[in-house]
Amino acid sequence: MNNRSGSRPKLAVWKFASCDGCQLTLLDCEDELLEVAGRVEIAHFLEASSARVAGPFDLSLVEGSITTAHDADRIRKVRAESKSLVTIGACATAGGIQALRNFTDVDEFLSVVYATPSFLSTLGTSTPISDHVPVDFELRGCPIDKRQLLEVIGAFLAGRKPNVRDHCVCVECKQRGNPCVLVAHGTPCLGPVTHAGCGGLCPAFNRGCYGCFGPMESPNVESLIGALTEVGMPAEDVDRVFHTFNAWSEPFRTAGRREERP
Amino acid sequence: MTHKAKPSRTLTTEELARVEGEGAMRVEIHEGTVGRVELNIYEPPRFFEGFLRGRRYSEPPDITARICGICPVAYQMSACRAIEDALGLEVNGQLRELRRLLYCAEWIESHILHIHFLHLPDFFGLDSAIDLAGINRPAVERALALKKIGNELLELIGGRAIHPINVQVGGFYKVPTRRELLAFRPKLEHARDMAAEVVELVGGLDFPELEVDHEMVALRHPTEYAILDGRIISDGGLDITDQEYPEHFVEEHVEHSTALHSRIRARGTYLVGPLARFRLNFDRLTTVAADAAGAVGLTADCSNPFRSIVVRAVETLDVIEVGLAIVDAYDEPDRPYLEATIGGGTGHGATEAPRGLLYHRYKLSDDGVITDAVITPPTSQNQAAIEDDLTRYVQANIGLDDEELRKGAEVTIRNHDPCISCATHFLDLTVVRT
Ligand code: SF4
Ligand code: SF4
Ligand code: SF4
Numbered sequence: 001m002n003n004r005s006g007s008r009p010k011l012a013v014w015k016f017a018s019c020d021g022c023q024l025t026l027l028d029c030e031d032e033l034l035e036v037a038g039r040v041e042i043a044h045f046l047e048a049s050s051a052r053v054a055g056p057f058d059l060s061l062v063e064g065s066i067t068t069a070h071d072a073d074r075i076r077k078v079r080a081e082s083k084s085l086v087t088i089g090a091c092a093t094a095g096g097i098q099a100l101r102n103f104t105d106v107d108e109f110l111s112v113v114y115a116t117p118s119f120l121s122t123l124g125t126s127t128p129i130s131d132h133v134p135v136d137f138e139l140r141g142c143p144i145d146k147r148q149l150l151e152v153i154g155a156f157l158a159g160r161k162p163n164v165r166d167h168c169v170c171v172e173c174k175q176r177g178n179p180c181v182l183v184a185h186g187t188p189c190l191g192p193v194t195h196a197g198c199g200g201l202c203p204a205f206n207r208g209c210y211g212c213f214g215p216m217e218s219p220n221v222e223s224l225i226g227a228l229t230e231v232g233m234p235a236e237d238v239d240r241v242f243h244t245f246n247a248w249s250e251p252f253r254t255a256g257r258r259e260e261r262p
Numbered sequence: 263m264t265h266k267a268k269p270s271r272t273l274t275t276e277e278l279a280r281v282e283g284e285g286a287m288r289v290e291i292h293e294g295t296v297g298r299v300e301l302n303i304y305e306p307p308r309f310f311e312g313f314l315r316g317r318r319y320s321e322p323p324d325i326t327a328r329i330c331g332i333c334p335v336a337y338q339m340s341a342c343r344a345i346e347d348a349l350g351l352e353v354n355g356q357l358r359e360l361r362r363l364l365y366c367a368e369w370i371e372s373h374i375l376h377i378h379f380l381h382l383p384d385f386f387g388l389d390s391a392i393d394l395a396g397i398n399r400p401a402v403e404r405a406l407a408l409k410k411i412g413n414e415l416l417e418l419i420g421g422r423a424i425h426p427i428n429v430q431v432g433g434f435y436k437v438p439t440r441r442e443l444l445a446f447r448p449k450l451e452h453a454r455d456m457a458a459e460v461v462e463l464v465g466g467l468d469f470p471e472l473e474v475d476h477e478m479v480a481l482r483h484p485t486e487y488a489i490l491d492g493r494i495i496s497d498g499g500l501d502i503t504d505q506e507y508p509e510h511f512v513e514e515h516v517e518h519s520t521a522l523h524s525r526i527r528a529r530g531t532y533l534v535g536p537l538a539r540f541r542l543n544f545d546r547l548t549t550v551a552a553d554a555a556g557a558v559g560l561t562a563d564c565s566n567p568f569r570s571i572v573v574r575a576v577e578t579l580d581v582i583e584v585g586l587a588i589v590d591a592y593d594e595p596d597r598p599y600l601e602a603t604i605g606g607g608t609g610h611g612a613t614e615a616p617r618g619l620l621y622h623r624y625k626l627s628d629d630g631v632i633t634d635a636v637i638t639p640p641t642s643q644n645q646a647a648i649e650d651d652l653t654r655y656v657q658a659n660i661g662l663d664d665e666e667l668r669k670g671a672e673v674t675i676r677n678h679d680p681c682i683s684c685a686t687h688f689l690d691l692t693v694v695r696t
């Protein structure tokens with residue numbers, strides 16, 4: 001995995017508005033962590049190390065969304081210093097749960113949470129990294145899956161394309177042998193439109209998928225909404241379920257707003 | 263130390279490492295006396311309380327988990343308990359035991375992460391656990407093995423270690439079988455042995471002198487070392503229920519931080535977290551944990567925040583022992599959850615997140631929609647106490663040069679494991695000497 005000069009490739013992990021869960025996924029690779037750390041130079045990873053090595057970086061993993069003017073500047077600097085830039089998680093890839101502010105007036109949220117909103121400078125929107133700078137690969141999930149993360153890090157360091165399949169959760173359900181909760185129990189499930197990665201987790205626990213990996217490639221959301229309605233999911237619940245952790249990614253963005261649906 | 267008698271200086275750290283989330287600190291020193299000290303949490307606000315309004319009562323366990331990737335279970339548990347309080351639902355018996363077991367698993371994962379990845383490198387003057395592996399690889403491998411067992415238990419009960427998917431108001435979507443839990447027992451036994459070694463390791467560190475006299479606040483349960491529920495008590499005489507929390511605590515918005523500062527109305531600054539729990543609940547520790555604490559000279563009246571690393575290790579041992587007892591007594595409940603009857607009302611729920619008391623309050627409309635939500639994470643409650651510790655530490659060590667002082671101040675902050683993403687809310691130190 002060494003680059004031309006023979007030195008170890010430099011890995012950086014950056015945080016924007018987020019919960020730290022996606023970068024923690026890297027520390028949760030207990031069996032692989034020391035090996036990964038031996039093969040790369042961890043140049044910047046504030047949650048794990050107070051060492052700060054200057055760029056340029058071979059691979060930057062970016063967690064979190066852009067919600068302040070300062071962060072919009074910071075991501076441009078990170079991009080300028082990074083050979084490859086990969087976003088990790090729904091916040092960085094789709095604006096995250098904090099993108100719920102995009103649908104309303106942020107001042108309203110400010111006044112609910114803070115007594116003196118004027119102390120804060122925040123943008124009215126929470127936007128994905130790709131709205132600000134070119135991104136080489138987007139890894140989905142809230143949080144991301146550790147096997148997928150290791151695959152992506154390995155692939156980028158080896159200079160190949162990551163092998164992350166873009167089918168829906170239903171395929172993983174079949175692979176795991178889950179009975180379909182939608183068909184068998186009439187439990188509303190977003191699996192048919194949700195990007196794979198979790199291994200069909202929720203249905204294995206008798207619950208419907210709530211879409212934490214965000215939309216798959218070209219999902220048929222309208223048809224799923226028909227099926228959800230058929231099993232008795234009220235319209236406002238349909239709206240809300242699309243408007244959670246990936247609310248700002250199309251087509252969940254408009255699926256979660258009936259009035260905007262064609 | 264290369265201290266030159268510069269009359270005034272300002273100490274700043276722009277980005278604090280090895281804390282969860284983002285923040286900075288600024289200390290002003292004027293003619294050898296510490297003046298203004300500010301812990302500035304600049305983590306961008308994420309407005310959870312704002313967008314919980316208008317969501318259904320069933321949503322906070324999944325949504326509030328996303329406040330923090332390191333202690334999502336704490337958010338799920340406080341949220342469930344607050345909503346159940348509003349709905350008049352009491353989760354008892356084996357479902358409560360399973361919740362405690364899930365929470366114990368999070369304590370193992372979070373405490374081991376904090377001890378080894380965030381805090382321990384400081385005691386060796388190192389930057390990270392990875393560097394620590396360079397001088398003591400077995401300790402880091404043990405930490406990884408322990409953390410992995412915590413995460414596996416989280417997965418077994420919660421489906422996933424980060425943002426578990428199996429928690430709902432009233433209980434779980436699916437409960438593990440007795441066989442599954444018993445099959446996990448050998449791992450927990452192994453974890454218990456490793457945790458005892460961690461207590462020995464951290465118990466033998468050198469601790470800087472620092473004594474604090476904050477009022478200490480924690481939950482207390484009649485028979486358990488309280489995690490999931492109990493009365494909110496303090497060594498200053500507080501003894502209240504979750505429902506009385508708002509009468510006694512107030513959150514203030516200060517200009518230098520996106521995290522709110524919380525105070526006890528009558529008295530001001532207070533401390534939550536390991537030191538507070540240990541002091542107030544020492545008599546509720548399992549024998550194994552109390553003996554291990556005794557063996558390294560840790561007593562209930564410990565008021566040196568640097569020793570919180572030892573308390574965390576003892577607590578890890580304790581929750582493993584508690585977990586073993588829960589596993590042994592487990593009987594699969596008939597149903598994975600209790601059905602809620604939807605109705606209006608206000609509910610309160612406080613639980614012990616690994617970094618301290620976490621309080622939630624929700625107001626529900628008659629059709630079960632949230633009309634108001636208040637979440638008070640441990641870091642908001644500890645911010646003023648952390649600033650106070652910084653003042654004391656810097657004053658006591660004022661002869662050090664800026665770099666040494668900065669390092670010491672950073673550790674002082676890390677003692678409290680401030681979870682800044684929780685408080686919305688990372689760290690940088692600025693020292694201004696004038
Ligand atoms: S995507 Fe989810 S898990 Fe990852 S940082 Fe954002 S909120 Fe946390
Ligand atoms: S349970 Fe959901 S994800 Fe699984 S097959 Fe059925 S619809 Fe698809
Ligand atoms: S089933 Fe859906 S909601 Fe559940 S973990 Fe997988 S993607 Fe996330």
